[in-house]
Amino acid sequence: MIIGAGEVGRHLARSLQAVAELILVDADAKALTEAEEGLDALTLVGDGTHRSTLAKAEVHRAALVVAVTPNDAANLVSAALAKRMGAKESVARVDDPDFYETNQGFERGALLDIDAVLCASRLVGVELLRRLAEVRARQVIPCAAGTVHVASHVLGEDAPLVSRGRSRAASWPEPVRAVIRAGAMRPVAEVTHAELGDIVLVAGAPLVLLETLHGLTPASGSVRTTIVGGGDVGVQLAQLLGPLGLLDRLIELDRGRCWTLAEQLDGVQILHGDGTNLAFLREEQVGRADALLAVTGSDEANLMTSLLARELGVDHVFALVHRPGYAGVYSHLGVSGTVSPHETIAQVIHWQQHGLDALIVGRWPLDGLAVEVLELRLGEDDVRLSDLPLEGCVPLQIAGATMRTPKPRSTLSRDDHLIVAVPTGRVATLEKVLRKRGRKRSS
Structure with a gap:
């Protein structure tokens, strides 16, 4: 059962209709009419925070209830009520970052008997952290709804662990779990010395994994990141990357917002400027960044910033895409590193739905x-x-x-x-x- 027939609810329903029987609930009859086009699902007009609506929808038969209206409080009430009325699992979308205890975008066992809560902006931030980790690793896998990342990383000849030589045992970072050498995998506790070409498996929370990969990489290989956009996603990423020394600067168009960010983000360089202005980007030497994250609230601005950054020589460009299906436009123009809130929410819900019995x-x-x-x-x-x-x-x-x-x-x-x-x-x-x-x- 999906409560909320807005953009997120419709996208989620389309992604799930092939693998589950669906019922879509919303108080807005017009929104449901729009959602019914091309959608194989039952619909019900009603308020998801009301017992009568959930009872009419036979919520007690639901394996999973997902509340994704634009109202955080309504989502929490709907998910809690659905669980109380017999739904096997319930998930609520809560977009206020201050609600969460961690910097993850997905938390289980939050409160009110709800099985999980998810935050779109934080899920996007977690996925962007994974993309940045891929700059250092050969592969980064998101597990457990993105709360755990697993990376494989090859130790080069200038890697700190290798350059110390065999004179003393390697001091492996705690998140390194295994070493693959000559095709054989061994727990890290059984490997005394690091050798050139070793492939290490690293696991942990996204920020922990990124920090560990940074430590395994020689200083010359560290990645400096520029963020364009001082909204929720940009601020959250700056708060995480800044203390690690991985953030070059944050660029924001609104002057008043810049002053707020300067007070909020201690030690982060804030630049007032237009990320879609080529002359500004050249003047500020944005091309010196190893990676750029375009995360404004405008898809058009993010696309233009990404294209200009590529033109100026930034090796790794990642962009936030708000509208479903718009990622294809980016890809057609040569920008493949896109992240979508709708897609990240859908991936998490697919994971939750698949994990019920698997x-x-x-x-x-x-x-x-x-x-x-x-x-x-x-x-x-x-x-x-x-x-x-x-x-x-x-x-x-x-x-x-x-x-x-x-x-x-x-x-x-x-x-x-x-x-x-x-x-x-x-x-x-x-x-x-x-x-x-x-x-x-x-x-």
């Missing part, structure tokens, strides 16, 4: 390696990690109400997701054994 919630092959990253949800309480058949595998992260580093004595709950690196040849066997184990426990 053992393997996600599966990603690592490029050029005989290793895959699996996201597992066992759906049981009190499962000790050491009791699972993970021979030859390396647990990378546990994601649940909290995020934890996997240890042999770690215990999983039914809502925890285990991220694990598995040799490709063992995936089928591991799945078979885990399913057999689950059937034995349930019987």
Whole structure:
């Protein structure tokens, strides 16, 4: 059940209609009429915060209820009420960043018995952090609704860990979980020295992973980022990147907003200027940036800024796309690094919907390696990690109400997701054994 037939609700419904039976609820009959065009879903005119509306929609039969109206409070009420009336899972869109305890865009077990809340601007920010991490890594995989990123990174000859030589043991950063050498994967605890060409697997929260990759990269390879746009997305990214020394400056068109940002963002250089003005960008030597994020509220401005940045020599350009389907315009003009709030919300809801009953919630092959990253949800309480058949595998992260580093004595709950690196040849066997184990426990 989707409550809210605005742009987000319609986009979500279109993305889900092939994999789920849908009912779309909104108090605006006109919005539902527009949504019905080309959509295979039932519709109901009514207020999602009212028991009578949810009862008429048979909310007790819903596997998942998603409240995505433009009103944060209404979404929280609708999701909480749906859960109370028998929905299996409920998710609320809350766009106010101050509501959240973390800098993630997705939090589980928030309050009011709601299973999860999501913030569009923060989800976009998390995805942009992943894109920046890809500048340093060979691959970055988003797991657990983007709350965990897993990266594979090759150690070059000038990498700090390699340049120290074999005279002393490597001091591996804590988020480094495994080392792949000559095709063989080993837990990092079993690898004494770093060698040229080692591929390390790094796992953690998006900002932790980005910071770790920065530490694994020689100083000459550090990436300086310019942000164009001082709205919610730009501010949140500046707050994260600034303290790490990864932010060059933030450019904002509105002079009054610049003064506000200068007070809000300590230690961040704020420039008043137009990111779509070529003369301004040249004067400020924007081309010296390694990466640029165009995150204003205007798709046209973001597109123009991206094209100009590419023209000035910026190697990595990423742009925020607000309107569904507009990313194709960017791609046609040569800007492929686009991020859409609608798409990020849809991806998270697909993950939530798929994870209701699946053992393997996600599966990603690592490029050029005989290793895959699996996201597992066992759906049981009190499962000790050491009791699972993970021979030859390396647990990378546990994601649940909290995020934890996997240890042999770690215990999983039914809502925890285990991220694990598995040799490709063992995936089928591991799945078979885990399913057999689950059937034995349930019987």
